[in-house]
Amino acid sequence: MNKNIGLILLTIGIGLTAGFGAVLSPGFRKATLASGQATMAAAAADALHVEYCALRKESRLEDADGCGDSPPLVGTSAEKLSTLEQRREIMLVGVSQARVAYQIALKKCITFDAAVTSMGTQGPGVRLSGWFGAGGAGFGLGLFFLVSGAWICRKAAGAALVDEGEDSPGVIDFGALLGEVAEATAVLRDEMVALDAPTEADADQFQAQLEEIQKDTLARLCASGPRVQARYGLHGMAALFSPLSGAERRLNRAWAALVDRHWPEALESVEGAVSELTETRAALKALQGGE
Amino acid sequence: MAEPASTPLPLNPPPYRELTWAAVICGVAIGAVMTAAFTYVALKLGFTLSGSTVAAILGFAVLRGVLRKGSIIENNINQTVASGVNTASAGVAFTLPALFIMGESFNVWSVILAATAGAFLGMVVIIPLRKQMIEFERLRFPSGIAVASLLKSPGAGARQAKLLVGGFAVSGAIHLAMGTGFLGEELNFGAWMGLPSWVSLSVAISFASLGAGLLSGRGGLPFVFGGMLAWWLIAPVAVVAGLVPAVSEMTGINVHLGYDDWVTWDVLYGQMLRPLGIGILIGGALSGVVASFPALKSAISSLSKASKTAGGGSDELPVSVLSGGIVLAFAVLLGAAMMADPGLGFGRQLLIAVVGTVWLALAGLIVAQATGMTDISPMSGMSLIGVTLMFFLSGGNVVPAIILGVAVCIGIGQCADMMGDLKSGHLIGAKPKKQQLAQLMVCWVGVPVAVGTILLLWGDGGGFGPGNVELSAPQGTALAAIMESLQAGAAPLDKYVAGGAVGLALGLHPVGGLGVLIGLAMYLPFNITVTYGIGCAFNLWLVKTRGDRWIGDTLVPVAAGFIIGEALTSLGVVLYQLAVA
Numbered sequence: 001m002n003k004n005i006g007l008i009l010l011t012i013g014i015g016l017t018a019g020f021g022a023v024l025s026p027g028f029r030k031a032t033l034a035s036g037q038a039t040m041a042a043a044a045a046d047a048l049h050v051e052y053c054a055l056r057k058e059s060r061l062e063d064a065d066g067c068g069d070s071p072p073l074v075g076t077s078a079e080k081l082s083t084l085e086q087r088r089e090i091m092l093v094g095v096s097q098a099r100v101a102y103q104i105a106l107k108k109c110i111t112f113d114a115a116v117t118s119m120g121t122q123g124p125g126v127r128l129s130g131w132f133g134a135g136g137a138g139f140g141l142g143l144f145f146l147v148s149g150a151w152i153c154r155k156a157a158g159a160a161l162v163d164e165g166e167d168s169p170g171v172i173d174f175g176a177l178l179g180e181v182a183e184a185t186a187v188l189r190d191e192m193v194a195l196d197a198p199t200e201a202d203a204d205q206f207q208a209q210l211e212e213i214q215k216d217t218l219a220r221l222c223a224s225g226p227r228v229q230a231r232y233g234l235h236g237m238a239a240l241f242s243p244l245s246g247a248e249r250r251l252n253r254a255w256a257a258l259v260d261r262h263w264p265e266a267l268e269s270v271e272g273a274v275s276e277l278t279e280t281r282a283a284l285k286a287l288q289g290g291e
Numbered sequence: 292m293a294e295p296a297s298t299p300l301p302l303n304p305p306p307y308r309e310l311t312w313a314a315v316i317c318g319v320a321i322g323a324v325m326t327a328a329f330t331y332v333a334l335k336l337g338f339t340l341s342g343s344t345v346a347a348i349l350g351f352a353v354l355r356g357v358l359r360k361g362s363i364i365e366n367n368i369n370q371t372v373a374s375g376v377n378t379a380s381a382g383v384a385f386t387l388p389a390l391f392i393m394g395e396s397f398n399v400w401s402v403i404l405a406a407t408a409g410a411f412l413g414m415v416v417i418i419p420l421r422k423q424m425i426e427f428e429r430l431r432f433p434s435g436i437a438v439a440s441l442l443k444s445p446g447a448g449a450r451q452a453k454l455l456v457g458g459f460a461v462s463g464a465i466h467l468a469m470g471t472g473f474l475g476e477e478l479n480f481g482a483w484m485g486l487p488s489w490v491s492l493s494v495a496i497s498f499a500s501l502g503a504g505l506l507s508g509r510g511g512l513p514f515v516f517g518g519m520l521a522w523w524l525i526a527p528v529a530v531v532a533g534l535v536p537a538v539s540e541m542t543g544i545n546v547h548l549g550y551d552d553w554v555t556w557d558v559l560y561g562q563m564l565r566p567l568g569i570g571i572l573i574g575g576a577l578s579g580v581v582a583s584f585p586a587l588k589s590a591i592s593s594l595s596k597a598s599k600t601a602g603g604g605s606d607e608l609p610v611s612v613l614s615g616g617i618v619l620a621f622a623v624l625l626g627a628a629m630m631a632d633p634g635l636g637f638g639r640q641l642l643i644a645v646v647g648t649v650w651l652a653l654a655g656l657i658v659a660q661a662t663g664m665t666d667i668s669p670m671s672g673m674s675l676i677g678v679t680l681m682f683f684l685s686g687g688n689v690v691p692a693i694i695l696g697v698a699v700c701i702g703i704g705q706c707a708d709m710m711g712d713l714k715s716g717h718l719i720g721a722k723p724k725k726q727q728l729a730q731l732m733v734c735w736v737g738v739p740v741a742v743g744t745i746l747l748l749w750g751d752g753g754g755f756g757p758g759n760v761e762l763s764a765p766q767g768t769a770l771a772a773i774m775e776s777l778q779a780g781a782a783p784l785d786k787y788v789a790g791g792a793v794g795l796a797l798g799l800h801p802v803g804g805l806g807v808l809i810g811l812a813m814y815l816p817f818n819i820t821v822t823y824g825i826g827c828a829f830n831l832w833l834v835k836t837r838g839d840r841w842i843g844d845t846l847v848p849v850a851a852g853f854i855i856g857e858a859l860t861s862l863g864v865v866l867y868q869l870a871v872a
Contacts, residue, residue: 010800014793014809019525021570021789022563023534032562033536036553040541043549108543121776124784131785139789143796150799157801200298207446215843223839225429238427238589245426245717246606253720256363257307259446263300265307269720 003156010149016142023138025130028122038112045077045105052098059095077109158230174224175284178244181217182277185251188213189270198263206266207258214251222248232287239283247276308365310725317353318372319733321346325377326737330744332865333384334755337765339377340865343438343711344858346373355445363442367721368729370438371712375730378413378708379406379737382701383745385671386678388767389774390693391749392756397690398630402697403742405627408620409651409698410734413705415616416652417659418608418727419591421713423583428803430663431510433503433854435714440851442719451848458852462498463860469496470864477818488555489530491522494825495818502853503666504826505846508834511827513805514665517812518820521568526559535559560816566783568813569672570790571797575806576657578798606722616731621648624698631691643684647695650677654699655706660807662707663714665823666854669814670707671766674700675773676787682777689774696770705734826850 024032053067065084066073073080084103091099122130188209195202222244229237254269308314322342329339350369354361361369383406390397424430444452468474474496481492504511529535535558538550595610625644628635635643654673662668677699682692709730716726748754748762755762790810797806812820834842 013796014520015524017789017793017796018520018567018813019528021567021786021793022525022529024558024562025785028562029534029536032558033540036536036550036557037541037544039553039557040549041544044545112544121779121781123780124782127783128785128788131789139792143792146793146796147799150796154799154801197302198300200300203300215840219839219843222429225427234583234585235589238422238585241427242422242589245422249606249717249720251720252718253364253722255446256443256719259443260307260362261300262304262307262362263302264304 002152003160006149006152006156008149009145010153013142013144013146013149017139017146018142020135020138020142023131023135025122025127025134027130028127031116031119031122034112034115034119038109038116041105041109041112042077045102045109048098048102048105049073052095052102055095055098056091059092061089061091061095064089065099077106077113081106081110174221174228174240175288177217177221177224178277178281178284181213181221181247182274182281184213184217185247185270185274185277189267189274192267192270200261203258203261203263203266207255210251210255210258210270214248214255218248218251236287239287240280243276243279243283247273247280250276308360308362309722310368310729311365313354313358313361314350314365314368315372315729315733317350318346318369318729319376319736321349321369322373322376322733322737323740325373326380326740327744329377329380330384330741331748331762332869333380333766334388334745334748334762334764335869336865337763339381339384340862341374341434341858342377343370343374343434343708343715344441344855345862346370346377347438347441348859349373351445363445363719364716364721367442367712367716367719368726370442371716371726372729372733374708374712375705375734376737376740378704378734379410379701379741381670382406382409382704383697383738383741384764385674385766386693386697386700386770387742387745388755388764389770390690391745392764392767392771393689393774395690395693397694399742399746401627401630402694403738404623404630405694405698406701406738406742407735408623408627409700409702410705410738411616411620411731412624412648412651412698413655413702414709414727414731414734415613415620416648416702417655417706417709418613419610420656420659421710421723422589424659424663424710425714425717428583428663430660430714431507431666432663432711432714433506433666433850434662434858435711436506436718436847437502437851437854438711439715439718440848441855442715447848451844454845454848455852455855458498458502458849459856459859460852462502462853462856465496465498466857466860467864470860470867487530487551489526489551489559491526491555491817493818493821495816495822497819497822497857498853499666499857500819500822501826502850502857504823504828505830505850505853507665507823507827508830509827511665511808511823513802514808514812515820515824515827517809518815518817518824520809521564521813522817525564526555529559529563530554535563562783563786564813565672566786567790567793568810568815569669569676570787570792571794571806571810571813572657572661572669572672572790573653573676573787573810574791574794575797575804575808575810576653576660576794577791578795578806579660579804580653580656582798582803606724608724608727617648621645624648624695627698628691628695631694632685632688635685635688635691639685643681643691643695646680646684647677647699650680651699651702654703657807658703658707659710660804661811662711664804664808665811667811667815667819667823668707669811670700670703672814673703675770677703678770678774679777679782682774687778689778693770693774701738705730 056067063070073083081103192206225237225241228240250269250273254266257266257269325342333339347366347370350366354366354369387402440455444455469476477493477495479493481490486492535554621644624647625641628640628643654677658668658670658673674696678692678696681695685691712726713723755764757763757768794806794810797809833846
């Protein structure tokens with residue numbers, strides 16, 4: 001129940017903080033509006049230029065005014081307009097109208113660009129204070145929900161993991177599973193040591209045996225981190241998982257060495273894994289003694 | 292041909308091949324070629340490619356095929372070295388061109404010094420976190436898993452090899468169809484339904500994102516939740532409630548020409564969600580550091596123990612090497628700051644070097660965490676913050692800001708790359724110390740290659756940049772525009788502050804990395820998140836119906852094939868595009 005309340009509060013909190021956090025300060029919103037108008041005016045002018053160029057091509061006029069292979073019109077809208085106005089050409093009415101429409105669009109762009117310039121830049125401090133005035137209260141409320149929800153979830157999750165019975169579905173007994181892995185690895189080590197003249201077939205067999213340990217018990221053991229952390233705390237989890245992960249890595253190395261047919265390295269890695277698993281069992285015993 | 296089953300194995304073979312000269316030289320050669328090529332690609336197309344998979348495949352060809360003596364772990368060293376060298380391509384190509392484009396004069400040696408310092412700093416600050424990220428938090432690093440699957444393929448059995456190749460083929464074929472224009476880049480259901488672009492209902496066709504989701508499973512769900520929050524709640528509400536300029540306010544123009552796209556990408560994404568996401572990422576990472584402090588302490592103390600192990604028997608790099616490396620790299624960075632602008636004064640130069648180092652460490656942690664959880668790197672956002680910080684600390688001086696930005700960008704890249712390689716290494720049993728030593732030896736190599744490539748391409752001037760059809764340098768151009776807006780006094784501080792507070796608060800939740808995941812989701816366009824989310828949902832369904840064992844035996848090689856297929860096909864498509872251009 002507590003967890004559900006926590007999740008509801010958390011969700012509301014994230015929604016409110018992210019929503020109000022995204023609010024634009026009034027000054028910046030105005031500046032954004034002006035820049036949007038300038039952007040769209042420029043897009044409209046570009047579209048008219050494309051139309052004008054298409055009409056020129058249709059009328060078989062030579063490439064000019066940034067159309068076709070002629071030099072592109074560059075610079076600000078004012079500069080483009082000035083380039084256009086410097087050149088006069090006799091053309092069909094339709095093409096001429098398209099050219100004039102483009103010139104009018106450029107004039108509009110000049111107006112909107114001037115509006116953007118007159119707005120100036122909203123500095124970081126101005127934006128921060130403006131945003132706080134516009135969305136600060138809603139953001140603060142959301143933050144309260146968010147912190148409360150996250151805190152309730154943390155408490156509920158910790159309690160749930162510790163209170164779960166060992167026979168609940170999905171729950172593993174870390175100690176028992178660790179024992180299984182350690183014993184299976186020790187058996188593997190003993191069998192490898194017992195071989196005087198290992199062959200290719202032996203390497204394949206031990207590789208398969210190793211894969212069984214890796215994919216079954218060891219994988220489940222290594223996936224139990226959050227539960228171990230809930231029971232023994234972060235420090236305890238680190239004390240267990242440091243040698244356990246070391247053992248896991250050494251078994252991975254033994255697998256690679258078996259594939260590469262390097263028997264001494266495989267044997268040494270399995271021996272190292274046995275030693276790290278023993279260390280993990282000792283660490284678990286120490287933690288259980290301190291409970 | 293396979294040996295007969297009764298063939299005895301040698302009992303006294305030469306030492307198991309791991310950190311060998313062959314692996315290092317092969318890795319440096321592959322890495323240097325990739326650095327030059329990918330720097331060019333970045334100037335042309337605006338992105339670079341990860342070199343790990345390419346290096347692993349070429350490593351097999353050279354070490355096992357030509358030299359006939361490579362081991363799986365030796366190839367991991369080769370791939371670690373090659374990708375470590377190649378990290379410089381993104382770091383340099385995304386930042387340095389801005390200086391050329393803006394017409395600033397600068398000392399090239401200060402760039403090389405700063406970039407080298409950044410490469411070393413990135414390495415030495417992230418190495419102590421290996422235990423925390425890989426052994427305790429057990430972050431997935433989907434690309435690291437994919438590379439490990441590739442490295443393990445000689446012994447993984449015919450079935451897994453077939454699955455890997457099958458995944459590769461499907462992903463490669465689809466990506467090839469996209470690269471050659473036969474298939475679009477997304478399925479835009481929203482557009483088909485006539486919805487405006489600010490109601491995002493599109494799915495990116497990316498088998499790499501799908502594969503990353505398939506490998507992440509339940510852990511990736513908050514990322515999807517963050518994306519849904521951003522694009523299905525905040526964005527539509529902001530438009531409907533008039534939080535963004537409305538159509539009715541746009542007087543005197545034809546708003547049908549691009550209002551929806553403008554409001555979606557320039558305003559909602561560019562001014563609201565992306566900067567807010569960056570803030571949440573930073574806050575989330577900071578709170579993560581605080582929350583995992585006991586484990587971090589334990590990881591560092593384990594490194595200290597390694598320093599005291601006699602005879603170098605430990606698999607961890609001694610803490611004295613790392614602390615010495617930090618001091619040395621910091622000194623070099625300070626030297627670079629002094630060379631970049633001698634007129635700044637020692638106090639300010641020292642401040643820039645200190646803040647640059649601290650930011651590099653934090654941003655490196657963020658990028659490594661994000662990559663570990665989702666395979667997606669927010670490197671450009673973190674570099675942008677780094678450049679912005681440097682800009683303000685240098686009193687609005689562009690040259691030291693960008694030069695120190697190069698260092699930060701390379702350092703961040705090294706962090707993510709090193710951690711991904713260490714994940715691959717863990718999965719095949721490599722010794723972390725050997726991998727770290729290998730990358731420490733060569734992490735500087737890519738710097739002169741990438742800087743040299745940029746200088747060569749710039750030529751007598753104007754070799755790349757806006758207006759240059761061949762090499763438009765999109766990232767450098769974008770950074771130059773940002774620097775110009777910073778010079779005019781613009782920075783979304785409100786969004787960074789709000790996001791930072793949300794990220795810090797999310798650190799209280801028991802799910803680790805929640806802030807990083809939600810921040811990353813806001814930082815990205817939604818179509819990528821959706822594809823990733825589909826992968827996560829499939830994983831959950833498959834875990835429920837087939838069990839964990841099936842996931843390991845079947846899903847992992849298929850998903851790895853998806854990631855490798857897209858990575859290699861991207862490279863092929865880029866090379867094809869460059870050849871026909």
